[in-house]
Amino acid sequence: MAKLGVIGIGNTLKGDDGVGVMLVNRLEEEDFSDEVEFHEVGTSGLNIIHYLKDLDKAVIIDALRSEGEPGNSTFFRPNEVDNSIKIRSTHDANLLEAIDLSETLGERPEDIVIMGIIPEDISLRDELSPLLKEKLPELEEKLKGKINSLLEEEGGGFPSS
Amino acid sequence: MSNEKIDVDVEYLTRVEGHGNIKVNASDGQIEKCEWQVIETPRYFESMVVDHSWKELHHITSRICGICSIGHTVASLKATEAAMGIEISKQDELLRKLILHAENMQSHILHVGYLALPDLMGEGSVIPLASSHPEELKTVIRLHRLSNEMSEMVGGRTTHPQRLIPGGFSKIPTEKELTELKNKLRNSFNDLMAVADLCEAKADKFPDFNRETEFISLTNEDEYAFYDGQVRSTDTGIQPVTDYKDITNEFVVNQSTAKFARNNRQSYMVGALARLNNNYDQLSPMAKGVAERFNLKPVNHNPFMNNIAQLVEVVHNVRDSINIIDKLLENGLEPQEEYHEPEIEVKAGRGIGAAEVPRGILFHDYTYNEEGICTAGNCVIPTNQNHANIQQDMEELAPNLINEGKDEDEIELNLEMLVRAYDPCISCSAHHLDVEFVD
Numbered sequence: 001m002a003k004l005g006v007i008g009i010g011n012t013l014k015g016d017d018g019v020g021v022m023l024v025n026r027l028e029e030e031d032f033s034d035e036v037e038f039h040e041v042g043t044s045g046l047n048i049i050h051y052l053k054d055l056d057k058a059v060i061i062d063a064l065r066s067e068g069e070p071g072n073s074t075f076f077r078p079n080e081v082d083n084s085i086k087i088r089s090t091h092d093a094n095l096l097e098a099i100d101l102s103e104t105l106g107e108r109p110e111d112i113v114i115m116g117i118i119p120e121d122i123s124l125r126d127e128l129s130p131l132l133k134e135k136l137p138e139l140e141e142k143l144k145g146k147i148n149s150l151l152e153e154e155g156g157g158f159p160s161s
Numbered sequence: 162m163s164n165e166k167i168d169v170d171v172e173y174l175t176r177v178e179g180h181g182n183i184k185v186n187a188s189d190g191q192i193e194k195c196e197w198q199v200i201e202t203p204r205y206f207e208s209m210v211v212d213h214s215w216k217e218l219h220h221i222t223s224r225i226c227g228i229c230s231i232g233h234t235v236a237s238l239k240a241t242e243a244a245m246g247i248e249i250s251k252q253d254e255l256l257r258k259l260i261l262h263a264e265n266m267q268s269h270i271l272h273v274g275y276l277a278l279p280d281l282m283g284e285g286s287v288i289p290l291a292s293s294h295p296e297e298l299k300t301v302i303r304l305h306r307l308s309n310e311m312s313e314m315v316g317g318r319t320t321h322p323q324r325l326i327p328g329g330f331s332k333i334p335t336e337k338e339l340t341e342l343k344n345k346l347r348n349s350f351n352d353l354m355a356v357a358d359l360c361e362a363k364a365d366k367f368p369d370f371n372r373e374t375e376f377i378s379l380t381n382e383d384e385y386a387f388y389d390g391q392v393r394s395t396d397t398g399i400q401p402v403t404d405y406k407d408i409t410n411e412f413v414v415n416q417s418t419a420k421f422a423r424n425n426r427q428s429y430m431v432g433a434l435a436r437l438n439n440n441y442d443q444l445s446p447m448a449k450g451v452a453e454r455f456n457l458k459p460v461n462h463n464p465f466m467n468n469i470a471q472l473v474e475v476v477h478n479v480r481d482s483i484n485i486i487d488k489l490l491e492n493g494l495e496p497q498e499e500y501h502e503p504e505i506e507v508k509a510g511r512g513i514g515a516a517e518v519p520r521g522i523l524f525h526d527y528t529y530n531e532e533g534i535c536t537a538g539n540c541v542i543p544t545n546q547n548h549a550n551i552q553q554d555m556e557e558l559a560p561n562l563i564n565e566g567k568d569e570d571e572i573e574l575n576l577e578m579l580v581r582a583y584d585p586c587i588s589c590s591a592h593h594l595d596v597e598f599v600d
Contacts, residue, residue: 013224046275050309104291
């Protein structure tokens, strides 16, 4: 059985920085097939390679430092990132470097999709900003849609990213 | 002596957790500016814990840091337990010691293997090591996975442990799981020695820089202290943990949003090297054997040797974890129900908890009212205690490097390596400063 991992990165004590973790916690409560597993990685950087190891596909959700409206989200694959543009998650543990390492070790899931969400407020607070709170159901629906579309793709035959 | 202008300006130093800058300007061999700057969103730790229940604090504080979440949990539980006079069983104490070993291994292996080795190998990051030294890197990764597995087995997760609660554990591992873990730990010695061999082969890459300073850590007459003990300084001797404010003396500097600390001198150092300097005799023989290979003996004043002290500690962590599991199995695990909730008599009081976490001694201090709601909280983290020492080291190392005729790139690399040797976790070091900065 192919395994799809949904991995939330972030610090829930830093407001919207924890949005990835919060989304994973919400979805964890729902009824997904056994193919889907949820992980909360927090901010422990390179640690993500250990979660990627046994997966066939992964969706990684993180706050994203990027141009755009707070609350907006985007799905992209690691190879779509132009390093010169410096799209970067708010964690300097370097998600893309960790993915590279996973690949070099021959452990990288066949397909990785990153869901980047632009935060409004990453100051110290143990809840999301009002804007992100309002957007959370919409973000959750988008994420669910992505999980389902990845599950529907037959035999894990994704274009290698 | 160089008569050039030197301008080292490292914005956002890589391979450390968080955001720190190195600024050095010199002209005609004279230092004009030399600063270790910590620029990170201040963290309002105190305000995070106040008004929260004793049942929540260890979960909240575990989120302060993704690397030291177990250490924060343990220090937090100890503070709560001290405030309410809660005692834990010998079995729970052994399990807590086991999970602290796991976190120390996790963090040190990550630091030595992924963050420091690239410097020794002359690589910019861990990625090229995967091609140039694949077997060595796989060894590091195996050890890292073992420590993660250990954290998960005892705490329920690799980070942000769920099973540690005031008064004990909500769930404990089985004897079968402990036996399996013990076998894996035993089998890891070859990997540990392979990493030691690799570091030894590159030992000449560690700069020979010594600056006398003060070292502070926990100490315990029964063992190499991680979980419990009194505070020991190489300068001022032993004091109770309750004196922590008189020892840490946190203060504010213009160049940093994080607090600095000092005790008997302008600065002191905490972490693996401080622990090793204070408690060397209690290391396991195998760990001492590794220390001897690097001529690492107390009191060592070379901050770069903190990397080696970390390696030595990992060997000790593995060895002592096996001893702990042996003790647990020998005694037979006291069974407890699946979702155990120890009976706690909630009362008002103040409690201070200290633990040795990967980067050094950590203090949590809480005051509770009769309902068990936190009314005041303080936390002194290891990285803040090291900032002043990093600054002092830099002030001595930078002119040395200039006088040796090193060029800007070499100076920059050496200063970066210095900061990385402390393994600073800046993202949790910059917590609330309720003061006005003086211009």
